Amino acid sequence: MPDTRINELVRMWIDGWIVSRGSSDPIEEPWGWTIDVGQPMQVARHVLPEPTEADVRKIVAATSAPGTWLKLFAEDHSVLPWVGQGWRKDRPGFLMAGHLEPERTEVPAGYTLTSWTRGGVSKVLVRTGDGHFAARGQIARVGDQAVVDQIETAAEHRRKGLGGLVMRTLQNTAYEAGARTGVLVGTPEGRGLYSSLGWTTYSPMASLWYEPADAAQ
Incomplete structure (x- = not known):
């Protein structure tokens, strides 16, 4: 069936x-x-x-x-x-899919976070104190659903909590805009992060x- x-x-x-x-x-x-x-x-x-x-x-x-x-x-x-x-x-x-709920976020020392929304797409950019790229991601909301896309952390900045920071910030933005369900297609490398945040693998x-x-x- x-x-x-x-x-x-x-x-x-x-x-x-x-x-x-x-x-x-x-x-x-x-x-x-x-x-x-x-x-x-x-x-x-x-x-x-x-x-x-x-x-x-x-x-x-x-x-x-x-x-x-x-x-x-x-x-x-x-x-x-x-x-x-x-x-x-x-x-x-x-x-993968997950239920969106407000999450507490904290930017690690030595980094800055910028976020903005244009045309239904919200983006997050994390940089070092001197402006170097560290991590990014975006989320597109369609009604009460949102799709996470293009999550990326620079190799030298991995395992510092930046992927989780980006995800939580995007989830919070989508939730505040009315989304309650999140969907994404993750890479093998990203799957562990999303699972740790409560997302479920479906296929x-x-x-x-x-x-x-x-x-x-």
Whole structure:
């Protein structure tokens, strides 16, 4: 039977992601959604919450444009045999969700935090005392839901609580604006942080893009 919760969470993620990235509205397909992203390395993405071999092979057969991405909510090993040559594997992701509640935040000594909101997207920037980049992130609110995006901490500033600071600040901003449910797709490195903040993993996500050998030259 279809997993309605996964489908619902994936659609939440898409709705917030397109606001966060300024992409086109999603086009509904029998197997999921297509999004025109419009970047040289990511022209479009096909999102399949419940990928089947038949659907993936059909999309792959119709793909000729480098920079076409597949976001397949399944384990890498189960979908890789379906794509063939020219498809390259990105890091796996994890679909996660959490209930948003106000959180206490404290900026560690030696850092400053700046936050702002434009067009429904709130951003947080953490810098050192002398202005060097340390961490960042953003969150896009759509109604009572919010999607966390582009969380990043500079290598030399990791394990100092900055990722948690960014997340809590973004969650508080979204909560104050009326959001109560948060959704994200996290990297393997970020999954531990989000889990420690109370987020739950619902599905793995395989991420693939099309780059035939002649396009990479």
